[in-house]
Amino acid sequence: MLHKSPRPLVLCGPSGSGKSTLIKKLFDEFPDKFGFSVSHTTRQPRPGEEDGKHYHFISKTKMEDDISKGEFIETAVFSNNLYGTSKKAVETVINSGKICVLDIEMQGVKQIKNTSLNPLLIFIKPPSVEELERRLRARKTETEESLQRRLNTSIEEIKFGDEPGNFHRVIVNDDVEKAYRELREFILQELK
């Protein structure tokens, strides 16, 4: 018998809002249930990031070439770098029988709404832009310039997240355990 695959999950939110932290908790608790759609990016790896696990790190020319061949579901320019989800990345997870989890930004969400993927859309919202700045500074992954770019973009992203109808759920990541409980309950309820 054919089984319809469960809806993919999309987590979106400003850089530093806590998407990776929450996704990691979900994978730690349910290693066999969820699988991560590994995005492509032209940005440099951060310390500890593995090619093929956190991202597929790719050159700008190769990525532009693959985009023109129609290999991507969504692409975005963020902080001077290209990001995107390849059709293959999502297929790999779905074919493994797991629920596909995508971490994508605002432009990608707009594009994915026009596909047949029909994902559950979750916005991870920081308690404030000031707190977002504190977290990004504490993470020590950004230069002053890329930090400012991320903070500037976050204002528009938060507006998009708050707009009724754009997401199925908005989760404020104030206390991380509380945010995770809310995420977990929402997902398990929706995917029952």
Ligand SMILES: Nc1ncnc2c1ncn2[C@@H]1O[C@H](COP(=O)(O)OP(=O)(O)OP(=O)(O)O)[C@@H](O)[C@H]1O
């Ligand atoms: N509720 C929280 N309270 C305090 N710090 C947090 C909280 N959630 C996440 N953090 C910390 O904030 C930083 C940003 O979180 P994280 O890297 O998960 O964000 P992100 O949304 O995945 O960012 P990016 O889009 O840049 O990858 C990390 O150092 C993380 O440990």
